[in-house]
Amino acid sequence: MVVIIGLEGSANKCGIGIIRDGEVLSNPRRTYITPPGQGFIPHDTAKHHQAHVLEVLHQALAEASITPEEIDAVAFTKGPGMAAPLISMAVVARTISQLWNKPLVAVNHCIGHIEMGRLVTGAQNPTVLYVSGGNTQIIAYLGQRYRIFGETIDMAVGNCLDRFARILMLSNAPSPGYNIEQMAKKGKKYLPLPYCVKGMDVSFSGILSYLEERADKLLKTGQYSKADLCFSLQETVFAMLVETTERAMAHCGSQEVLICGGVGCNVRLQEMMGKMCEERGAKLFATNESFCIDNGAMIAQAGYCMFQSGITSTLDDTWVTQRFRTDDVPVAWRD
Structure with missing residues (x-):
């Protein structure tokens, strides 16, 4: 039986998971949380990971x-x-690899989300909506690559939600996106917002700018509540994601959708995508925060797939990169 340990720390989660032949044996993590109104900056986030990783x-x-x-x-x-x-x-x-005399496997973060989603849900060949704080992509598999059909042309949907939470001074615990989701459930009045779908791509920066310019006045005059604005933002950006995902499904002839990434545990997004799938006679696959949010087990699972296919990394090739495209990775473990 093959056992892989995976280390994840691409953003504010420091996570380590252990997988044995598709079984999650452990998956602890620590989250770096900043005060309301503030984001997390790389230097301080790195210090958080350094302080907690051995624990x-x-x-x-x-x-x-x-x-x-x-x-x-x-x-x-x-x-x-x-x-x-x-x-x-x-x-x-690198250190534990050398101490333990074990090979290294350098994993693409996005592939980790996809393979974890496939493992947990049992989805076979889904159209993937990958939504997180740093990424927004619509993906389908073909010819040993995960092909990107559409993506954000500016900021990720999770970043848009996080930054709007800062405008409203919502707490960052457990996450700004979660607090927007809870507040949106109380919203009743919809504010029309820019709807930015451009072919198969989406754009969120204009929506955020529109709200940044108007939120203070709308709240002070009592025209809209914070809950109304959260509701309006969610409904708009999620409708954009459902539209582009459905178009990719039609192109691929797909009958499965997998939502993965941190924003993927949003129940309202799952409801909207589920309705679209129901109308198409398709099936939705999604997970909860245990596996949607960044975690070490997803890196271990992708590493497991790669290791089983004979893919390992030399020490010289274990540098990191902020830009590592999903479609740059040869998917040797799938037909």
Whole structure:
């Protein structure tokens, strides 16, 4: 049986997971949370990961009841992500690889989300909507590549939600997107917002700018509440994502949709996508925050797929990159 340990730290989550032949043995993580109105910057995020990574490593090994001798390879996130946190986790991966004399597997963060989603849900060949704080892509598989059908042309949908949460001074615990989701449930009045679909691509920066310019006045005059604005933003950006996903499904003849990435655990997004799938006679696959949000097990699972296909990384090739395209990765483990 093959055992892979995976280290994830591309953003504000420091996570380490252990996978044994598709079974998640452990998956602890720590989240860097900043005060309301503030985002997380790379330097401070890296310091958080450095302070917690050994604690998380010991916890992962203890919960899995696994010793280093039983591990077959060490997987880590090569990118995309924030440089300083990526480097911090990569250094730990390189170190334990050499201490334990185990091969390294450099994993694409996006591929980790997809393979974890496929493992947990059982989706076979879905059209993938990958939505997170740093990425927004519509993806389908063909010819041993994950092909990008559409993506954001500016900022990720998760970043748009996070930055709007800062405008409203919502808490960053457990996450700004989660707090927007909860507030949106109380919203009743819809504010028409720019709807920015351009072919198969989407744009969120204009929507955010529109709200930045008007939110204060709308709230002070009582025309709209914070809940109304959260509701309006969610309904608009999620409708854009459902539209582009449906178009990709039609192009591919697909009857499955997999939502992955941190924003993917949003229940309203799942409801809207589920309705579209129901109308097409298709099936929606989604997971909860355990596996949607960045975690070490997803890196371990992608590393497992790669290792089983004979893919490992030399020490010289374990540099990290903030720009690592999903479609740059040869998917040797799928037909």
